[in-house]
Amino acid sequence: MAELGLNEHHQNAVINYMRFARSKRALRLKTVDSCFQDLKDSRLTEDTFTVDEVTEMLDGLKIVVHSEVESELINTAYTNVLLLRQLFCQAEKWYLKLQTDISDLENRELLEQVAEFEKTEFTSSGRKVNSEIIKHKLAPLNEGGMSELLSKEIARLQDENDKLKARLRTVETQATSALEEKLKLEKFLKDLKKVPEDQKEVAALEATLTSLKADFEKNLTVSSEKQKTLHDHLVSTKHDLLKVQEHLSLTEKELEKKFQETAAYRNMKEILTKKNEQVKELRKRLSQYEAED
Incomplete structure (x- = not known):
């Protein structure tokens, strides 16, 4: 017996869906057959037809069959979407994230395995349940017992996840700061590499500053010497002035004395x-x- 690698519950769900798909497929095939039968009954009433008449009949049949096949493919796609929606909704209630691999839908080996599974189920053991359509609904979620414990565990994991996200944001902030600091250091290193080029200008400025300082000290020394010379000259002049005043005083006294005589x-x-x-x-x-x- 072919298996799909699923447990009994899920395999029964697959069998029910395949039974539903088989019934829809059979209905559409009957519709296509009826299209051909209608053409035969309505148009093939003469013994001979021209090429244009045959072309017209085939074109009309093509349009009808194309429409029926397109409707079936669209309906099948929409049906598959609804089935996936049921599964995803149930998974989301349990905080699960299902994944799908579209490439497996064209895996010839898997398709052959499904074909073998369908052939096995609906030709031998499937005959026993052909008349019994098993209808299963999605199992409801119970709020007590294991479900309650699982909900608490999920809440705890969510809380832990939020803390990890917050920590991740902190780490990202620290990493951003470290990156900015790294960029600053790199810029500083680049600036340091430019220092040898700037040292010539610095040396020139230092030499100029030393020269100006020497000139200033020289001028200051000269000014001090001039100031000292002027001070000495002023003292000497003052002494000379006192001598002249004393001499004038004596002369005046002598003149007064002579005048009195x-x-x-x-x-x-x-x-x-x-x-x-x-x-x-x-x-x-x-x-x-x-x-x-």
């Missing part, structure tokens, strides 16, 4: 003395007259 000075002094005595006498007389009055 002249006859004119003595005569003038005698005249002034007499005049002073006359003035005193006149003041005395005047005071006597004022007393009498």
